[in-house]
Amino acid sequence: MKFFYSAAVLVAIVLTLAGCKSTPAKMVVGTWKIGEMDPGIEIPAEQLAKFEEMMKSVKESSTMEVKEDGTFIETMITNKLMESSGTWSLSEDGLTFVRTEDETQITDSLQVVELSDNKFVVAAEDRGRRMVITYIK
Numbered sequence: 001m002k003f004f005y006s007a008a009v010l011v012a013i014v015l016t017l018a019g020c021k022s023t024p025a026k027m028v029v030g031t032w033k034i035g036e037m038d039p040g041i042e043i044p045a046e047q048l049a050k051f052e053e054m055m056k057s058v059k060e061s062s063t064m065e066v067k068e069d070g071t072f073i074e075t076m077i078t079n080k081l082m083e084s085s086g087t088w089s090l091s092e093d094g095l096t097f098v099r100t101e102d103e104t105q106i107t108d109s110l111q112v113v114e115l116s117d118n119k120f121v122v123a124a125e126d127r128g129r130r131m132v133i134t135y136i137k
Helices: 002-019 024-028 045-061
Strands: 030-038 063-066 071-077 081-090 096-101 107-115 119-126 129-136
Touching (some): 024 081, 024 107, 030 045, 045 071
Antiparallel strands (some): 030 129, 071 081, 107 119
């Protein structure tokens, strides 16, 4: 009887832990900050200091809150406060993050390069360059 009870408890624990596994859509929910950004172009030496200063400001001030209800709010300060909001979705395979801004109705489809509970890396192709943004919690 003791063996049966121990086995039943073990099965219950395994089933509980299996049910807690995060799906990609659940992992993307939360408040993210920009950790790194690769613009996909070489910055000219004479503009590098200004670019690094701007990136420092962006990293310190930016947040993207991805909500479970399918909405997001993104805030960034460069020279001025920039705020956008809209809707988001994640493809079933977790490889494409799509967001549409409310005000402009512009839709971005971003390739998900990496997604974990604390790291979200996306890439976008534009005019022959590949920009990569690493978000961290």
